Amino acid sequence: DKFKADPDSFSLAIVDVLMPVMGGEELVQEIAKIRPDFPILLSSGYAPKSSLDEKIKKKEIEFLPKPYRSRQLLEKVEQMLNTSQ
Template sequence: MNRISPPRQKVKGYITVTSMPDRGTTFHIYLPIIEPGEEKARVESIMERQPTTGTECILLVDDEGTILDLQRQILLGLGYSVTTCASSIDALKVFREQPSLFDLVITDMTMPHMTGVQLTEKLLEIRPDIPIIICTGYSDQLNEQKTRALGIRKYLMKPVSRDGLASAIRSCLDYR
């Protein structure tokens, strides 16, 4: 019953249970009637909450191992193939070796040796059509207008939610 109660409460229904020894158990589930037109709005609302998924290959770059691992798990859970790099230098090397392998790059902004912006510039020299998402915890260095001018498709502030990341990825990949 604990597993049934939360969904039941969301739809404002109720359940009755009758159990008799040697005769079995009967469940009666009562759900409210949906008015015409209401069903479509509810389905659309539920669909909006579902994270979008994909099968594309993503190059993920972040010098913080914990964030890199967490984002990798999120992306794998969304169905993507993921190559991770813990430095912008490594990411550039991996990308140079197989630029056509990747459908999208997600990079941190603040990293040693080469910032996310510097990495972006080098990646776009190699492959001008590669969609890039940059994530940062510091808004004083960049803003959405500056990143667009640099060829970056999406600018996300950390912490980034799973749904926010999923939506940004699909936006970049679906509207090239």
């Protein structure tokens, strides 16, 4: 809801594939409707679904497999933010 209200106040989304209420795939689709170029970092301990896998291959979203160290997350976020500017 906050993203819908003011999408320009966000720089990046970190999305887990499995989440309560709304799944990661659905959230990625909702974000893309509002801001198609918005940087999304998808994370999961499982292989992404085929629709998300296609977006990863096309570099529309980034993927960080679990488990990961906090340093890996920080480096990926920094890389994505530097690329999106």
